[in-house]
Amino acid sequence: MIVDSRPDADTFAAQTSTVLLVRLGERQYGLPIAAVERVLPMAHVSALPDGGEGLLGMLNLHGQVLAVVDPRPLLRLANVAPAAEHRLVLVKAATPFLVWVDGVDEVVDYPPEVLSAVPAQPANPLVRTVLRLGGALVPVLDPAAIAPGGSFPR
Secondary structure, three states: OOOOOOOOHHHHHHOOEEEEEEEEOOEEEEEEHHHEEEEEEOOOOEOOOOOOOOEEEEEEEOOEEEEEEOOOHHHOOOOOOOOOOOEEEEEOOOOOEEEEEOEEEEEEEEOHHHEEEOOOOOOOOOEEEEEEEOOEEEEEEOHHHHOOOOOOOO
16 A cells, blocks of 8 residues: 655645745845735826825726835835836735835745744834745735835834
């Protein structure tokens, strides 16, 4: 009798989580896939007067007006101008919003042992965990902290 010691698909799914890998500048970041509705091409964003740090503006998506968040200032990354190759990630939330990223790389499943908590950092709650993918550490962004009016102190 041959015994298959590999976990079945249901067990594997229960033991893994999934992130969408995005790029901001030269760095890769993760967004929990459970928070991602879909990825859209870059579009014209209507600027708001005094939108505040991290709020690029608003976008009308099929009749729904959504805030567009630029995480760069919140992560202390250099500002860049929007470009056609950039992407907008629609984030599921009580009030949905869009996150502007330089690019989207792939969707990755990972087991819990490659996820590590970041020590308490009162200055930047955007990244609470990091993934160890190969030899790289990938910060995982907290969508609730990025959200307009989120927990990030602006």
